[in-house]
Amino acid sequence: MAIWKNLLQALIFQEPKQEEPFELKAQQDSLVPDLNGTGKPGGSTVVPGAGCTGRQATAAGGENKRRQMRKPTRITKKGLKPSQADKLKEDELSPNLDLNLKRLKEILNVPLNQDVNFREFTIGIRPPVRGAAIFMEGMADKKLQSLGVLQPLMLLSSLGAPEPNRRIEDIVTSQLLPNNDIGMVRGFREVVGGIVRGKTALLVDGAMQAIIADTIGGEHRNVEQPVAERVLRGPHEAFNETLKVCTALVRKRIHSEHLITERFKVGGCNQLDGSLMYIDNIANPALVKEVRRRLRKLVIDVVTGTGALEELIEDNPFIFLPQTQVTERPDRVAASLVEGRVAILLDGTPQVAVVPTSFWSLLQSPEDYYVRPPIGSFLRVIRLAAILVSLLLPAVYLAVAAFHHEMIPTDLLLSISANREKVPFPSVVEVAVMEFSFDLIREAGIRIPGLIGPTLGIVGAIILGQAAVAASLVSPLLIIIVALTGISSFAITDYNLQNAFRLHRFAYITLAAIFGFFGIAITLILHLLVMANVKSFGVPYLAPVAPRKPGELDVLARGLAFEQELRPPYIYPQNVRRQPRISRKWILKHPKGPRGTGGAEK
Amino acid sequence: MKLSNEGKTGVPEAIALATMFIGVDVFSAYPARMADLGLSAGWMVSLVSAMVGGLLGVFILGSLMARFPESSIVEIAEEVLGRWLGPVVSVGYVVFFLVLTALTVRQYSERILTVFLPTTPPTAIIVFFLFVIVIGCYLGLETMGRAAVFTFPLVFAAILLPLFLVFPFWNHHNLFPLVGSGPTRVISQGVIQSSLYGQLLVLAAVHPLIRVKQKKYRLWLIVAALSAVILVSASLFTTMVFPVPVLRENLFVMLQAARLIFFGRFVQRIEPIFISFWIIGVLFKMMAGFYITLTLLTRVLKLQYYRPFLFPMAVITFSLALLPPNFMTVINLAMAIFWDWGWIPGFAIPLLLLVMAGMRGKKGVTPGDQIQE
Numbered sequence: 001m002a003i004w005k006n007l008l009q010a011l012i013f014q015e016p017k018q019e020e021p022f023e024l025k026a027q028q029d030s031l032v033p034d035l036n037g038t039g040k041p042g043g044s045t046v047v048p049g050a051g052c053t054g055r056q057a058t059a060a061g062g063e064n065k066r067r068q069m070r071k072p073t074r075i076t077k078k079g080l081k082p083s084q085a086d087k088l089k090e091d092e093l094s095p096n097l098d099l100n101l102k103r104l105k106e107i108l109n110v111p112l113n114q115d116v117n118f119r120e121f122t123i124g125i126r127p128p129v130r131g132a133a134i135f136m137e138g139m140a141d142k143k144l145q146s147l148g149v150l151q152p153l154m155l156l157s158s159l160g161a162p163e164p165n166r167r168i169e170d171i172v173t174s175q176l177l178p179n180n181d182i183g184m185v186r187g188f189r190e191v192v193g194g195i196v197r198g199k200t201a202l203l204v205d206g207a208m209q210a211i212i213a214d215t216i217g218g219e220h221r222n223v224e225q226p227v228a229e230r231v232l233r234g235p236h237e238a239f240n241e242t243l244k245v246c247t248a249l250v251r252k253r254i255h256s257e258h259l260i261t262e263r264f265k266v267g268g269c270n271q272l273d274g275s276l277m278y279i280d281n282i283a284n285p286a287l288v289k290e291v292r293r294r295l296r297k298l299v300i301d302v303v304t305g306t307g308a309l310e311e312l313i314e315d316n317p318f319i320f321l322p323q324t325q326v327t328e329r330p331d332r333v334a335a336s337l338v339e340g341r342v343a344i345l346l347d348g349t350p351q352v353a354v355v356p357t358s359f360w361s362l363l364q365s366p367e368d369y370y371v372r373p374p375i376g377s378f379l380r381v382i383r384l385a386a387i388l389v390s391l392l393l394p395a396v397y398l399a400v401a402a403f404h405h406e407m408i409p410t411d412l413l414l415s416i417s418a419n420r421e422k423v424p425f426p427s428v429v430e431v432a433v434m435e436f437s438f439d440l441i442r443e444a445g446i447r448i449p450g451l452i453g454p455t456l457g458i459v460g461a462i463i464l465g466q467a468a469v470a471a472s473l474v475s476p477l478l479i480i481i482v483a484l485t486g487i488s489s490f491a492i493t494d495y496n497l498q499n500a501f502r503l504h505r506f507a508y509i510t511l512a513a514i515f516g517f518f519g520i521a522i523t524l525i526l527h528l529l530v531m532a533n534v535k536s537f538g539v540p541y542l543a544p545v546a547p548r549k550p551g552e553l554d555v556l557a558r559g560l561a562f563e564q565e566l567r568p569p570y571i572y573p574q575n576v577r578r579q580p581r582i583s584r585k586w587i588l589k590h591p592k593g594p595r596g597t598g599g600a601e602k
Numbered sequence: 603m604k605l606s607n608e609g610k611t612g613v614p615e616a617i618a619l620a621t622m623f624i625g626v627d628v629f630s631a632y633p634a635r636m637a638d639l640g641l642s643a644g645w646m647v648s649l650v651s652a653m654v655g656g657l658l659g660v661f662i663l664g665s666l667m668a669r670f671p672e673s674s675i676v677e678i679a680e681e682v683l684g685r686w687l688g689p690v691v692s693v694g695y696v697v698f699f700l701v702l703t704a705l706t707v708r709q710y711s712e713r714i715l716t717v718f719l720p721t722t723p724p725t726a727i728i729v730f731f732l733f734v735i736v737i738g739c740y741l742g743l744e745t746m747g748r749a750a751v752f753t754f755p756l757v758f759a760a761i762l763l764p765l766f767l768v769f770p771f772w773n774h775h776n777l778f779p780l781v782g783s784g785p786t787r788v789i790s791q792g793v794i795q796s797s798l799y800g801q802l803l804v805l806a807a808v809h810p811l812i813r814v815k816q817k818k819y820r821l822w823l824i825v826a827a828l829s830a831v832i833l834v835s836a837s838l839f840t841t842m843v844f845p846v847p848v849l850r851e852n853l854f855v856m857l858q859a860a861r862l863i864f865f866g867r868f869v870q871r872i873e874p875i876f877i878s879f880w881i882i883g884v885l886f887k888m889m890a891g892f893y894i895t896l897t898l899l900t901r902v903l904k905l906q907y908y909r910p911f912l913f914p915m916a917v918i919t920f921s922l923a924l925l926p927p928n929f930m931t932v933i934n935l936a937m938a939i940f941w942d943w944g945w946i947p948g949f950a951i952p953l954l955l956l957v958m959a960g961m962r963g964k965k966g967v968t969p970g971d972q973i974q975e
Contacts, residue, residue, distance in 0.1 A: 521881040532748035546752035
């Protein structure tokens with residue numbers, strides 16, 4: 001039937017129906033703020049940072065009547081005497097439950113927004129009092145709400161007699177509600193702020209305050225193994241997307257009252273929760289203040305995670321090098337905090353940013369400290385070599401192949417040129433094509449669905465490579481070089497650093513193709529100048545090597561645990577000394593004797 | 603007076619920068635020149651010049667800078683010589699460093715041409731050099747110093763390592779007759795060649811920017827000693843490898859030495875690796891020279907920012923570098939200006955300033971006084 005209809009439509013012209021196709025257009029009164037945030041003439045002003053939370057100030061002239069802010073006074077003050085109404089501030093709750101509910105429904109757009117639940121009930125004390133629980137569907141823990149909030153208020157409240165002469169909200173919080181985390185707020189803004197985060201707001205008739213019970217639950221991932229920073233020895237825990245779990249994972253490793261967790265919010269629209277963690281008697285107060293300042297001064301619509309936050313708070317967002325250490329391992333964060341660094345955690349991101357960082361910290365892996373010291377040092381040297389190889393190997397190959405044949409021993413040179421003889425391209429083209437296809441495989445490999453992924457990786461790497469060699473498109477030596485470069489790039493611990501060096505490699509390749517080793521030297525020094533110029537929260541990127549800072553250099557050689565007596569001096573912690581000069585007191589057999597008199601107590 | 607975006611630098615950074623500034627002269631005709639003057643005792647000429655020049659530099663410049671710890675040579679000249687004669691001397695220093703930079707750029711671009719890229723036009727290499735120099739100077743002394751301290755061990759090793767790796771070719775007979783061209787000539791030439799250490803001036807130019815002031819002469823001694831280690835060992839070991847007649851004809855002895863390295867068939871002809879590091883060292887010399895030119899000029903003109911001078915001065919350096927008609931002229935000019943007559947800006951004028959300052963009782967402000975102001 002449908003076929004027949006379509007055929008008819010195709011053959012016979014029919015006048016089209018008067019349907020206007022949907023087209024997304026700018027609204028008449030849309031808010032397109034210019035750079036100063038003042039908006040178009042006639043539009044209403046967007047308060048910077050207010051975002052989509054509905055806090056739009058009215059236009060100064062009041063020309064736009066439609067989009068004016070709904071004033072809280074409209075409902076809250078209804079039914080009150082003028083003297084009472086004056087005392088109430090605009091945002092504040094009234095003692096009348098119905099008014100509050102109406103107002104809340106208005107703020108939460110309730111008939112439209114069907115996520116919000118209003119659960120009205122009666123508190124079973126004498127005389128009974130009406131109350132309401134308001135929460136977001138799916139964000140709150142149902143079991144906790146039913147058993148920990150509603151059950152005690154509705155059923156268990158009738159068991160005991162309330163203390164006389166107390167306000168109703170005090171009775172609820174002190175006698176009835178067993179929830180462990182309760183807040184009392186006066187304003188609608190805080191009530192709504194709690195509800196949208198998954199808390200339960202309790203409104204009680206006759207109370208001037210709302211009770212916010214922490215019932216945050218909902219779905220979240222468990223604590224699992226790290227994805228990018230696996231180790232063989234050491235803990236296998238990684239952060240997950242829940243902020244509370246993340247902070248707890250760090251706190252699990254630092255049992256100190258000095259570990260501070262400051263809460264902050266970023267993003268005007270999404271109001272993401274975050275935490276700033278530091279140890280207040282170690283971290284430099286100036287550093288903490290600066291991090292706090294940068295976070296507070298952010299006027300940004302949306303922050304999706306630490307990755308997006310990083311570029312908002314770092315000193316040089318334009319260069320490739322990462323200036324924060326992003327890690328998914330709580331043990332690593334804990335170790336950094338003890339050194340005097342500051343950690344920035346965001347809700348919804350399983351990665352934590354640690355500042356300030358330096359190039360050498362990015363080079364280290366937590367495993368260095370879980371294996372024996374010489375092996376740890378060896379791993380670091382391997383990683384540095386990996387960096388050099390991933391940066392320089394294709395460039396050196398190009399330089400040698402195009403400019404400095406004399407460096408290659410004759411036999412090798414002959415075999416290389418024999419292999420290259422059939423290849424029609426110059427070696428630059430070869431390298432460029434191979435690097436490009438390697439990056440292509442790498443990028444595609446992330447997106448290919450799980451089971452096919454490794455297969456395609458093998459297909460890409462081996463079969464394509466083999467075929468390319470067989471077809472004399474590239475020389476076999478180049479396949480080895482590109483593969484080695486790729487492997488080395490994966491040996492770098494920090495993912496951001498991997499990517500940065502992946503891009504830097506192309507600069508080396510280009511200049512090596514033009515100038516040979518001279519080009520490599522020029523690129524090296526430019527690269528070095530850029531790296532020396534970068535600062536991560538006021539700390540030079542190459543510290544403590546350049547500039548040289550006195551103190552232990554925990555750079556390449558991983559020192560013994562008892563030898564690392566100082567915290568990194570270049571981040572200027574409050575007390576640099578970690579431990580006395582002799583940590584292993586047991587080596588002093590005679591504490592009073594000649595051996596133990598010296599620096600033992602220092 | 604402190605310029606904007608000038609930054610401060612630390613002691614290790616200053617040492618690294620100044621040592622590279624003086625030490626990279628080994629890549630020029632230095633060993634050949636020493637062999638020319640002292641024959642088989644060229645290294646003795648080098649040693650004498652290091653001792654004389656080092657001590658002169660340390661005492662004259664060190665005392666001058668200890669007297670005026672917060673001022674550069676421009677302010678000292680104005681303070682001591684007055685408002686008219688002072689700037690004349692300062693402009694002399696600006697020209698000195700400008701010519702030094704230009705000649706260094708030209709000389710090493712010619713060397714790279716002969717060694718690496720025979721078909722490349724010299725301007726291409728000069729432009730690339732200047733590109734790096736401008737970027738380095740734009741980023742400032744702080745960054746430059748950090749990069750210098752990072753590379754210094756590598757450059758130092760890349761200079762000394764080839765000299766030791768050619769040990770199979772060492773021949774101690776080349777060192778005899780021991781006093782070469784005769785004790786008088788060795789010593790007199792050594793004294794004259796001490797002009798090279800007049801380049802300790804670079805430290806005097808950087809000195810007011812060093813964060814922690816050390817003991818009076820210590821910094822200068824370290825720089826002079828490290829440079830002397832480089833220069834004397836280069837002279838000594840190349841004399842041991844090459845017989846004098848070969849040595850005095852050769853304009854790039856270090857390269858010849860590095861080419862000789864041979865350990866089996868695989869480790870041979872590895873000089874491009876060393877040259878890469880040498881280029882880095884030389885680039886630091888150019889960057890420091892250019893930076894000092896810029897900042898001295900800014901100070902002479904009593905301006906606040908040096909960055910506007912970057913491109914004009916780069917263009918001037920470019921043209922100056924292309925002025926000499928050929929490589930030999932460049933080398934002769936460089937030898938005449940920095941090695942034969944370098945004592946005038948290096949020692950004579952600072953000594954004059956020091957004596958005049960003593961006579962007129964002038965003294966610079968110490969950091970403590972400045973804070974009180």
